């Protein structure tokens with residue numbers, strides 16, 4: 001097994017392993033270590049069926065079902081992310097976000113497999129929220145530590161719902177859910193339960209305001225932070241190939257699906273897992289942690 005970093009900041013490509021045969025406890029431990037350290041890990045040429053993908057997902061945590069896009073009965077934790085060649089909608093996941101941060105207990109990470117990959121385009125961008133935290137000025141860190149950020153599921157609710165023509169995969173996702181508009185409080189700063197590294201847990205898709213501040217007061221601060229998170233130095237860009245597998249830490253990164261492959265079909269299969277649970281990430285930074 002060889003691990004090669006993708007950038008000087010985060011991400012690693014792992015080679016010399018076969019994920020379609022039995023995953024030993026030694027390999028499982030090495031994969032968990034690699035994810036904790038690198039936050040995004042990538043393995044090429046791993047043709048995995050849904051059952052094998054589920055086994056791989058269980059290496060990282062219990063499979064967790066996306067309540068807004070559940071998979072088939074046999075694998076409810078899996079979401080097929082499909083954009084047909086003739087679709088002209090936006091793309092599922094187009095916009096910086098961490099998956100489902102507006103849930104009470106957001107998923108710990110995902111295992112994404114490339115099934116049908118366009119000849120060009122359809123890359124996924126990631127940014128390290130650990131790098132974003134590390135490079136913040138101390139005055140901003142002081143403002144954010146011990147403060148919650150408030151998240152709402154805008155694309156899935158009513159109050160902030162996007163126009164229907166912009167809704168990707170609208171047939172297979174649940175929309176217009178009033179509960180998605182409910183404010184959820186999560187620490188603005190998370191602490192990785194294994195490495196102890198801090199990350200900025202905010203994203204422009206779901207983070208609505210900072211606790212103790214109104215939306216209008218929060219907005220200029222959050223917008224500045226969102227820009228800071230996605231500085232090129234904090235990012236990596238993954239080019240997909242068929243049977244490539246990417247696994248990411250959903251508390252320490254954001255991602256963004258680039259919609260630049262009009263006229264080509266793209267299909268991915270994503271399984272999501274629950275790792276230690278959000279309480280393990282609170283450290284002592286949340287006013288509401290006790």
Ligand SMILES: [Fe+2]
Pocket residue numbers: 093097098099255
């Ligand atoms: Fe996503």
